[in-house]
Amino acid sequence: xxxxxxxxxxxxxxxxxxxxxxxxxxxxxxxxxxxxxxxxxxxxxxxxxxxxxxxxxxxxxxxxxxxxxxxxxxxxxxxxxxxxxxxxxxxxxxxxxxxxxxxxxxxxxxxxxxxxxxxxxxxxxxxxxxxxxxxxxxxxxxxxxxxxxxxxxxxxxxxxxxxxxxxxxxxxxxxxxxxxxxxxxxxxxxxxxxxxxxxxxxxxxxxxxxxxxxxxxxxxxxxxxxxxxxxxxxxxxxxxxxxxxxxxxxxxxxxxxxxxxxxxxxxxxxxxxxxxxxxxxxxxxxxxxxxxxxxxxxxxxxxxxxxxxxxxxxxxxxxxxxxxxxx
Amino acid sequence: xxxxxxxxxxxxxxxxxxxxxxxxxxxxxxxxxxxxxxxxxxxxxxxxxxxxxxxxxxxxxxxxxxxxxxxxxxxxxxxxxxxxxxxxxxxxxxxxxxxxxxxxxxxxxxxxxxxxxxxxxxxxxxxxxxxxxxxxxxxxxxxxxxxxxxxxxxxxxxxxxxxxxxxxxxxxxxxxxxxxxxxxxxxxxxxxxxxxxxxxxxxxxxxxxxxxxxxxxxxxxxxxxxxxxxxxxxxxxxxxxxxxxxxxxxxxxxxxxxxxxxxxxxxxxxxxxxxxxxxxxxxxxxxxxxxxxxxxxxxxxxxxxxxxxxxxxxxxxxxxxxxxxxxxxxxxxxxxxxxxxxxxxxxxxxxxxxxxxxx
Numbered sequence: 001x002x003x004x005x006x007x008x009x010x011x012x013x014x015x016x017x018x019x020x021x022x023x024x025x026x027x028x029x030x031x032x033x034x035x036x037x038x039x040x041x042x043x044x045x046x047x048x049x050x051x052x053x054x055x056x057x058x059x060x061x062x063x064x065x066x067x068x069x070x071x072x073x074x075x076x077x078x079x080x081x082x083x084x085x086x087x088x089x090x091x092x093x094x095x096x097x098x099x100x101x102x103x104x105x106x107x108x109x110x111x112x113x114x115x116x117x118x119x120x121x122x123x124x125x126x127x128x129x130x131x132x133x134x135x136x137x138x139x140x141x142x143x144x145x146x147x148x149x150x151x152x153x154x155x156x157x158x159x160x161x162x163x164x165x166x167x168x169x170x171x172x173x174x175x176x177x178x179x180x181x182x183x184x185x186x187x188x189x190x191x192x193x194x195x196x197x198x199x200x201x202x203x204x205x206x207x208x209x210x211x212x213x214x215x216x217x218x219x220x221x222x223x224x225x226x227x228x229x230x231x232x233x234x235x236x237x238x239x240x241x242x243x244x245x246x247x248x249x250x251x252x253x254x255x256x257x258x259x260x261x262x263x264x265x266x267x268x269x270x271x272x273x274x275x276x277x278x279x280x281x282x283x284x285x286x287x288x289x290x291x292x293x294x295x296x297x298x299x300x301x302x303x304x305x306x307x308x309x310x311x312x313x314x315x316x317x318x319x320x321x322x323x324x325x326x327x
Numbered sequence: 328x329x330x331x332x333x334x335x336x337x338x339x340x341x342x343x344x345x346x347x348x349x350x351x352x353x354x355x356x357x358x359x360x361x362x363x364x365x366x367x368x369x370x371x372x373x374x375x376x377x378x379x380x381x382x383x384x385x386x387x388x389x390x391x392x393x394x395x396x397x398x399x400x401x402x403x404x405x406x407x408x409x410x411x412x413x414x415x416x417x418x419x420x421x422x423x424x425x426x427x428x429x430x431x432x433x434x435x436x437x438x439x440x441x442x443x444x445x446x447x448x449x450x451x452x453x454x455x456x457x458x459x460x461x462x463x464x465x466x467x468x469x470x471x472x473x474x475x476x477x478x479x480x481x482x483x484x485x486x487x488x489x490x491x492x493x494x495x496x497x498x499x500x501x502x503x504x505x506x507x508x509x510x511x512x513x514x515x516x517x518x519x520x521x522x523x524x525x526x527x528x529x530x531x532x533x534x535x536x537x538x539x540x541x542x543x544x545x546x547x548x549x550x551x552x553x554x555x556x557x558x559x560x561x562x563x564x565x566x567x568x569x570x571x572x573x574x575x576x577x578x579x580x581x582x583x584x585x586x587x588x589x590x591x592x593x594x595x596x597x598x599x600x601x602x603x604x605x606x607x608x609x610x611x612x613x614x615x616x617x618x619x620x621x622x623x624x625x626x627x628x629x630x631x632x633x634x635x636x637x638x639x640x641x642x643x644x645x646x647x648x649x650x651x652x653x654x655x656x657x658x659x660x661x662x663x664x665x666x667x668x669x670x671x672x673x674x675x676x677x678x679x680x681x682x683x684x685x686x
Contacts, residue, residue: 025491051491057521062480062514069484072469073419075491077484092511096474097481103675105462105470106453110678141676165678194681241681 001184007177009151010040013158014078016187018048021076024162027054027063028080028117037082038118038177064090064115068097068167071113078162084119084171085129091136098167099142112165116158118174120212121262121310127298130174130306132263134210137169138239138272144168144193145239149214151181153237156191164193173212194241198250202232205256205320208247208273210236213260213311220316227317229324239269244276251277255286256323260316265293287323292316362570367637368646370412370569374404374625376650377428380437381600383654384427384444388604393444397458398425402599405624406531407432409572410499410594413580419467419485421478422501424459425598426471429501434466437657447664454667455675469498475536476502476509479528483515486526490587497525497583499576504593505536507550516557516591525583527576528559528591531566537602538610551593559591566596567624570631599623 004012018024030037032045032055045053056063060081067077081087087094094115101109122130138145144166148154154172161168199214200221209217214235221231232250236243251257257277259270274289295309321327362370381399388397400407403425411420411432422429430440435451443450443461451461459473469485472478482500489496506512507530519526530550534541541548554561560582564575572594579590597619601608632638 054522057517059514059517061511062483062518065477065480065511065515066484066487066518069421069469069481069486070488070491071484072481073485073488075488092474092477093480096477097472101470102678104452104456104460105464105675106451106455107675108452108462108464109469112678144677 001182003180004151004183005177006148006151006154006172006179006181007038007040009155009181009183010158010172011042011044012183013155013162014041014044015047017159017162018044018052020187023074024076024078025052025054026078026080027056027067029056029058029082031055031080036080038174040172040177041080060086060089061093065093065097067113068093068101068111071098071111072101072109076112076162078114078116081115081117083122083129083174084117084133085131087115087117087133094137094143094167094169095140099140102166103142110165111167114158114161114168114170116161116170117172118177119171120173120175121294121299121306122174124301124303124306126301130299132261132294134169134171134239135263135268138269142167143240146170146193146237147211147239148172148237149176149199149211149235151179152183153191153197153235155183156189157193157237159190160193163190168193171211175212179215191237193238194243195238196234196236196243196246198232198246199235200231200233202230202254204230204254205258205324206232206234206247206250206254207258207260207316207320208234208236208270209260210239210269212262216311216313217260217316219313220320223313223317224320227321227326229320229326231320242273242276244273244280247273247277248281251281252284255284256320257285257289258292258316258319258323259289260292260311260319262294262310264296265291266296268293287325290319290323292319364637367632368642370408370573371628371632371638372646372650373408373432374569374628375646376437376653377404377408377431378625379650379654380431380440380657381427383658384441385600385604387444387658393458394446395457395459396424397444397604398602399600399604400425400428400598402619402623403531403533403566403596404428405569405572405628406529406566406594406596407501409569410501410529410576413573413576414497414499417467418496419469419482419498420501421469421482421485421498422471423475423478423503423506424471424473425503426461427458430461430463430468430471433463433468435461435463435468437653438660439463441657441661442664445661445664446666447661448667448671449660449664453671455671476506476511478502479506479509479511479515482526482528483519483524486519486524486583486589487522489525490523495525495584497527497580499527499529501529501531503536504530504532504534504541504550505539505544506530507553508545516554516559516589519589520557520559523587524589525587526589527579527583528589529576530591530593532593532595533598535598535602535610538606540610551591554591559589561591561593564592564594566594567622567627569624569628
């Protein structure tokens with residue numbers, strides 16, 4: 001085990017998997033000579049060479065589609081979006097090509113590709129560079145969607161994503177690249193997709209949180225503990241496939257749920273989780289499922305407004321107190 | 328590359344053939360002379376086969392046995408047949424939703440294509456793709472794709488993979504002229520030349536994007552010239568002349584195999600039928616269609632072969648009879664095949680199954 005940042009953990013996963021499998025290559029804007037806009041790909045060009053690490057022009061649709069085509073005939077591309085905001089330009093290839101190819105070819109063409117990069121809220125970069133897009137991608141059968149919240153999860157899940165035979169959307173939280181955590185050194189360390197992690201065990205209420213909301217939920221759980229409320233914090237880690245069983249087991253124990261997310265509430269992942277809970281564990285609920293979501297507005301620039309747009313500890317605490325009928 | 332110096336013959340120029348930068352620069356000799364009698368007959372056979380196949384498809388569509396969209400290729404046969412005759416089985420081809428001919432030319436059986444049109448389990452995509460999404464991994468047919476221009480980035484990816492693996496395979500990428508206005512076209516040409524990818528971009532300029540003429544859709548209508556912007560070699564080809572298409576493709580293939588260089592071919596053609604089966608066709612006149620039908624690619628090739636004494640009346644009749652039998656066999660196969668089992672609804676969504684936690 002070593003204490004490393006999320007950024008370093010991701011870098012280790014990329015390096016190890018590229019050394020392990022010649023068919024894996026990495027491409028994206030500034031991933032090579034520049035060492036990555038967020039330094040996740042630092043040193044890879046030097047170690048693996050320009051055949052394996054390719055700097056692309058700013059042409060998201062073009063290189064995303066190139067990746068899908070290469071995956072059709074046997075390569076295993078890792079496509080970095082400098083940020084997931086720019087993946088919007090590539091959605092035709094992600095959705096209409098990558099997600100559907102296996103199905104519409106009657107099982108002939110699998111697409112082992114990873115689309116990765118930072119997503120979610122960033123620091124004061126306003127509406128076009130600061131948004132959570134996971135519900136878009138999670139909507140489509142054929143895609144898998146991963147959102148790690150710790151360096152160890154980031155490494156283990158990215159390695160699994162690269163080894164997976166399906167297209168994987170791997171969203172790294174832009175604010176979390178500097179977060180540190182213990183990460184196993186074992187090159188065979190992986191975490192399977194579709195398995196939630198109980199980040200904190202508790203008995204009185206369940207908080208389901210992903211990505212940036214996990215550390216926020218853990219702080220809220222700490223504060224609630226002081227108030228005599230024991231919270232279980234569940235991190236699904238993969239949005240699709242979603243480990244709903246682990247969530248349901250927790251709900252059956254605590255009977256109260258808050259789902260926290262930084263994305264917009266409407267048609268969001270929390271709405272889906274809430275519905276799943278209603279369908280599967282309605283009789284176990286002592287209060288309606290409560291969502292804590294990002295503000296339903298484009299992300300503002302001003303610091304005070306931006307702070308208001310992203311859920312914080314206080315909102316999660318208030319939501320848990322609400323489902324526990326404490327106020 | 329040098330600027331294209333072709334005469335602006337376009338469609339309707341009697342005996343027009345490929346001209347362009349490669350004509351003057353390419354060391355490749357014209358290949359039509361090298362085709363033996365059997366190969367010429369095979370090309371003619373394929374053209375007749377896909378023509379009759381499409382006519383039958385139209386008939387069956389009208390009878391309600393084929394659903395969805397059905398985009399016919401009638402009039403454009405020289406493009407797919409000529410170009411694909413210039414590549415190997417282990418090369419790749421990818422195209423749009425107007426793809427029945429490309430699929431058959433690449434080596435897929437008329438049975439599997441017809442069964443797919445019927446939505447049967449024995450179809451090339453097991454009934455999940457239909458007319459617009461036919462695939463066959465065995466013969467390197469990377470599919471029909473139904474978002475205009477969507478197949479172009481995919482083609483660069485297949486070409487990239489060939490170079491990455493160090494093979495000499497090439498990729499043929501077919502698309503209509505309307506796709507040239509899409510960003511996908513420009514992004515892909517840029518990448519193909521920047522990274523030197525063995526990809527041959529074949530623009531089938533049939534002069535209409537659905538009901539909108541080229542003149543109404545493209546500010547500069549010289550498509551082969553767009554290659555200049557990306558420093559890609561280009562050639563303008565008479566798409567009604569199957570051997571001209573074949574020869575231009577052979578020149579491009581040689582460049583791709585040897586030097587990993589892309590090429591853009593603008594192949595001028597014309598579709599005799601509507602955009603799809605539901606097209607009323609009120610955007611062009613009957614006279615215009617008839618004018619183009621005078622240069623029907625099958626008639627032109629037949630006339631050329633018979634004039635050279637390479638094809639006898641009895642051989643023509645024999646080919647027609649063989650094709651009739653092939654089509655009947657394909658229809659019988661499709662009719663008699665079962666629809667997909669209901670459980671197939673949920674197969675092929677993921678290559679690796681999701682965890683047991685979620686079915």
